[in-house]
Amino acid sequence: MIxxxxxxxxxxxxxxxxxxxIREWLEKEKLIHQVSLFQSSVAEAVNQYDMYDIVIxxxxxxxxxxxxxxxxxxFISGLGGEEMYQIIREKVFS
Amino acid sequence: MSVLQWFVDLGASVMLPFVIFIFALVLRTKVSKAVRSGLIVGIGFIGINLVIGLLGDSLGPAIEAMVDKYGLELTIIDVGWPAAAAISYGTVLGSLTIPIGIAINLLLLSIGFTRTLNIDIWNFWHTSFTASLVLALTNHFAMAVGVMIVHHIVLLLLGDWIQRDIQSFYGFKQITFPHGASAPSYIVAKPLNYVFDRIPKFNKLQANQASIQKHLGVFGDTTVMGVVIGLFIGVLAGYDLKNTLTLAMQTGAVLVLLPRMVALLMEGLAPVSEAAGNYMKQRFPKRNLYIGMDSALAVGHPAVLSASLLLVPITLLLAVILPGNKVLPFTDLATIPFLIALMVPVFKGNIIRTVIGGAFYIGIGLYIATWVAPLVTATAISADFNMENYATISSLVDGAVWTTFPFIWLPGRMQWFSFIVFGAFIMVLFIYVNRRSRHKHKNNSYWRK
Structure with missing residues (x-):
């Protein structure tokens, strides 16, 4: 599980x-069962970011x-999101 | 009119799913997605209401006990921006702010009055917050809508003004933050920085932000912050150990759960805000514009986080020692980064200046938050929130934001005449901002057309 x-x-x-x-993309690519998504604020992440495989x-x-x-x-500006998905894909298959 | 009234009387959790569903369809979202969006927003509302109930149940009696014991007059609970946003979207004005905001933005862009294209639809709640309070104060719907329009215009102009500092300090190209809670502090930071520059010795002071974060970082975690504040208030209230620990866990739960519930609200709004953003971007595809986004993009900056950490105890201390303040800062202690996010670029990341400037700003803000508390409470009740266990509520965001004061005080005082003052302020701001921009963009054809 990534x-x-x-x-x-x-x-x-x-x-x-x-x-x-990301969830929509994962569903589309049928990768959703290999990945669990978490979210947090930056102040909280400072203490625990190394528990995750990918931090965005x-x-x-x-x-x-x-x-x-x-x-x-x-992802939010809509410019160049493709590369991100590529990075996630590589991680999932590695 | 009675049909509309019936619809509003259904309460936010029933009304909003319909409103969001219709918005989503108008913006050509798929029906299945639109249905889900609407329902999730309604569910988020119910969730927020539950957590606000928990906050009232736990903190309410503790504060009463504390007041009895020490005579501390901190009877107004700061329910924070998650509740303020939900309350604002839960009124009729909340549904209006999205179409009105988009229309004003497109109109002002097309006449070249602003360069900011605000796609941060979610944060339109700030304008409905002020408008709802004006409605609660004056009971005059048209005036509330007028204030909402003025607020939108002021934020767009601020977006133009602050962009250069955002680009040079935070490094976001063509991005600006016309954010209701963040942008106004920029105007306050400017003269403060002028004064700081002229105090001998002080103007050379710097602080090490890395060490602040390392030593205080754990308190920046809302989980810890909520529990610590609960413990503290439990002790001050004279609770026994069991009740103190229970209170601490409950306040911790509120600070963790409240943002989660708002995330649901956000999840439901996301397709709408994205579609609306795309719609607006399509209207102005080639122009060299500033894209208005959430100042959340900047609050992770080390200078912002470190200064905010220091400001948490300072804000609590100010609340206790400032005579006449009645607000007990709570939920929005975690939102301080937003209040100061645009002071930091003015102070060039100097933490000492940010802390002093921020303390000054929040100190005054506490009085505004105290002053608007009855209006916030009335609005919360009219948005169908469960206020049983509260005397009064307020919120530092946007209660402590300085623009809240003139936007509500003037209409209460001068009725329609206040719009002459607002108009004059907008013109002065427009001329000032454009002088600078024109100077800067001398070679940019956009301004010569």
Whole structure:
């Protein structure tokens, strides 16, 4: 089971939108049963981000977790979301 | 009119699913998706109501006991933005703010009055919050809609104004935050920064943000924050150990559950807000515009998070020592990052300045939140929220946001004449913002057309 964490400022607004998009994509690709999706606020994620296989953030993250996190803004601005899906796909099959 | 009244009287959890369903269909969402959207929003509403009930049941009596014991007059519970948003969307004005906001934005873009295309539909609740309070105060529906329109225009102009600092400090290209709770603080931070720059010695002070986060980071976790505040209030209320621990777990539960419930609301709104955003973007495909998004994108910045952590105890302290304040900050302690997210770029990430500026801002905000509390309570009741266990409620977001005060006070004072003041303010803001932009975009054909 691949664990994906989606984070944003509150763990409510933009992360929900990104999570829903990923969920739809996973359903379309029939990968939904290999992945569990989580969401949280960035303040909470700081203490526990390393528990997840993929961390996607729509907000700026503190330096210590920078290398671990994928920028999720393409999902909301609608530009370049394809690459994100590619990264997720690779993780799921690796 | 009576049909509409009957419909509104159904209550938010019944009315909103229909409204969202219709919006979703108008924006050409698939029927199955539209049905689900509407239902999820209604369910989110019921969830929020349940959690607000829990907050009242647990914190309400504790606060009463605390007031009896120490004479602390903190009788107004800060239910926070999740409740404020739900209350705002639960009124007729809440349903109106989405079409009105989109129409105003498109109109102002087409006449070149603003460069901001606000696709952050979710945060339109801020304008219906002010409008609902105006309605509660004046009982004048048209005036409430007028204030809503003014609020939308002011936020768009602020979006234009703050964009340059957002781009240079946060690094978001062509993105701005015309966010009701965040953007107004920018205007306050500007003169404060001017003053800070001119205080000898102080203007050179810097703080190490990494160490703040490392040592206080665990309190930034809402789970811990909620429990700690509960423990504290339990002790102050003179509860025994069992009741104190129970209260702590309950307040912790509220801070964790409330955002989850709002996430449901958001999940239901997502197809609508996405479709509306696309609709707006299609209308202005090639222009060099600023895209208005949620300032949540910025609140993860280390300077914002660190300053917010320090501001949590400061806000509680201010609430206790400021004479005349009656609000007990609670849920929105977790929302402080939003209140200061646009002060930080003005202070160039300087944490000491942000904390002092933020404390000043929130300190004044507590008085505004105290002042609007009866109006928020009345609105919550009219949106069908369960207020049995509350004396009064308020919310730091947007109760402590300075724009809340003029937007509500003026119409209460001067009725329709206040719109002359609002109009003048908008014009001054427009001229000021565009002077700067035109200067900056001298070579940009957009402004010469």
């Amino acid at each position: 664990k994906i964490l989606v984070i944003c400022g509150t763990g409510v607004a933009t992360s929900t939108m990104v999570k829903e998009k 953030s729509t907000t700026i993250v503190p330096d210590e977790m920078k290398d671990y996190v994928i920028d999720g803004t393409p």
